[in-house]
Amino acid sequence: MKISEAAAASGCHLETIRYYERVGLIPSPNRTGSGYRDYTLADVERLRFVSRGRELGFSLEEIRSLLRLNDDPKLSCSDVDALARVHLTDIHQRIEALTRMAGELERVIAQCAGGERGTCTILGALRHTGHDVTSCADPGCRP
Amino acid sequence: MKISEAAAASGCHLETIRYYERVGLIPSPNRTGSGYRDYTLADVERLRFVSRGRELGFSLEEIRSLLRLNDDPKLSCSDVDALARVHLTDIHQRIEALTRMAGELERVIAQCAGGERGTCTILGALRHTGHDVTSCADPGCRP
DNA sequence: GCTTGAGTCTGTAGCGGCTACGGACTTTAC
DNA sequence: GTAAAGTCCGTAGCCGCTACAGACTCAAGC
Incomplete structure (x- = not known):
């Protein structure tokens, strides 16, 4: 099977396959x-x-570990479980960070909407200290 | 004020400040x-x-635009508003993608937990086609 | 058999947003 | 006066690709 067919069959982009080979994630084919x-x-x-691992947000290094665990049936399933749980925690943290961002952004956008006046609250929020147009729970916000 | 003091006062890492200068995001200081x-x-x-913009997840290019909008008071506030809304939509999409990942991962982890047997459902989910241990709504999942 | 076009090959450079050196200089503290 | 800390510049590295350039091979049509 040629690389373009392998790409279509695997869901990996053609150049990505070559990249995975180069970094040793997959073995060199015949x-x-x-x-x-x-x-x-x-x-x-x-x-x-690898493609499914990426869809689940695993890094290439994590996938490398998962492949090793997959290749050797003697290795423990609990290692896989641990790796997946660490990754899940990381995803949750990223979701939390993004949700915080979105909330803050929504607040400043809501205050700005429709305002044709010179003072833009979005720019204001970026300019001024301590989110003074909002209520920031973080004590580090105030100088 | 020296660069280390500017770093402390601005919340930007020292090397990051030099980087921002190099890419033209901030002017060269005296x-x-x-x-x-x-x-x-x-x-x-x-x-x-810049630092607050980054905290809100704006890219450096977006921040460049925001700085321009901020510098010229004649420019419209609605441009700022539009930029922020596009960015917010993007954040929401990223949250959605991560939430999907987390859900799928939770499902396969839950099925695996405690299983000391040779067949690991997490690895199984990565190995086999179409998420057959789950219920995937995407028709593209099934081959 | 010959041409044309599509596919494949290798190697390298670029993206974003930093971060981390190395080696030369300056400033500060004792 | 000397040692330590800070700053300078330039370059290279990180991740996970993606996109070239320039050389080749293969398949189809004439």
């Missing part, structure tokens, strides 16, 4: 006589593994 | 006789503006 990469179904499955 | 950067309060305010 080559045809003329030097073209020749992928097996097993190769494609590995690529799909 | 220099002392010996070539040290010498920041004014206006410089620090600009840095704080």
